[in-house]
Amino acid sequence: MIRRRAVLGAGVVYGVASGVALTGCTAGEADTPTPSQQFDPNDWASVRAQFALDPKLAHFASFLFASHPAPVRQAIDRHRAGLDADPAGYLEKDIEYEERVRTAAAEYLGAQPGDVALTDSTTMGTGLVCGGLKLKPGQDVLTTEHDFFGTYDALQKLTARTGARVRRVRLYDAPATATAGDAVTRLKAAIGPQTRLVVVTWVHSSTGVRLPVPEIAAMLRTVNAGRAPADQALLFVDGVHGFGAVDTKVADLGCDFFTTGTHKWLHGPRGTGVLWSKSWDAIAPVIPSFSMPDAPGRLATPGGYHSAEHRWALAEAFEFHAAIGRSRIGARITEQATQLKDGLAGIASVTLATPKAAELSAGLVMCSIDGVAPHQAAGTLRRDHGIVASVTPYNDPLLRFGPGIVTTPEEVERVVKAVASIN
Ligand SMILES: Cc1ncc(COP(=O)(O)O)c(C=O)c1O
Known part of the structure; x- marks a missing residue:
């Protein structure tokens, strides 16, 4: 963090500050991406050919933990070679590479880069929101009976930290006959006058039900209409099984916080994810950040050195997705x-x-x-x-x-x- 602040404060150009010339060494090669051979994004067979998945198998569970397409594998290899050859020199570009990822993620989310925190997983984002949520005495949290066990664990920790009550509501009895209207009505009925956070999952990994998040957000706007900003019920969405699968810009969902791994449907590098918010004031940063301190998403990005070759190759996953459409x-x-x-x-x-x-x-x-x-x-x-x-x-x-x-x-x-x- 000190290093980054110092670099920013001095207005030093990345890659020159330490006198390390990145071009001409292994790290320099990393700056020239090798396009995947003969990739035709309009041809589904060619898309499939970008994956090293076992061709003898039909892969109906690759959403669990992504297989990397060729451009992502190549980017990881490039960054790894650069780091292995000269870790200190290669790290001179970490802000640039990180911002490239943040910008690509923001474009996909329909958001501002400064509002995007880079995480390692959906679960890390959930931990950051539940661990950092500022609550007044008496405020409570509402979730559903259809959420992920990691969410329940994060909320238990929130209760241990703050004493806040966490309630669960059932949004449908039989998933096959669930309706959007009924789910919104049940959720609305469970919101209390002191409810500060509503936690839902966009697509339930238990049943496949996709919640009508825009309708839930619209319902919350009516609930919040008479409340002071610090008393409004904020909407937090675990979006991992919609992200990269559903053609919706996340910013259009209308939620306040959105966490997702990018290592499932997006086929991004394993161990990557994003957390986005438009109302960061409601949570305090939990883990010290190494990112530039000028925007809330950067401040919310957990610091410490990461598996950087994976994080930086996330830009190529968004590019791959965009190329296909x-x-x-x-x-x-x-x-x-x-x-x-x-x-x-x-x-x-x-x-x-x-x-x-x-x-x-x-x-x-x-x-x-x-x-x-x-x-x-x-x-x-x-x-x-x-x-x-x-x-x-x-x-x-x-x-x-x-x-x-x-x-x-x-x-x-x-x-x-x-x-x-x-x-
Ligand atoms: C709804 C839901 N949220 C979160 C996760 C965990 O994702 P991650 O590995 O990105 O934390 C899963 C499954 O792995 C899930 O089904």
């Missing part, structure tokens, strides 16, 4: 998820848990098979059919698929046939 990716995911839901719904032994409506779901598709435990089904799919699925890590586990840019409609058909054969 966020709307084309969103449409491709919706198309396959709809095909999968229709196919699964036509199998007598299968109960589809995820809503069929595209606006109430995203890429995650969950189901159960009569008389077959989800883990057993996932094992059979992998062993006998070369299909990688996952199982939801919640009570009442379900079989879970995530079609995306590394799967095809033909593979979706293969999944439907394989599931139909399991009994």
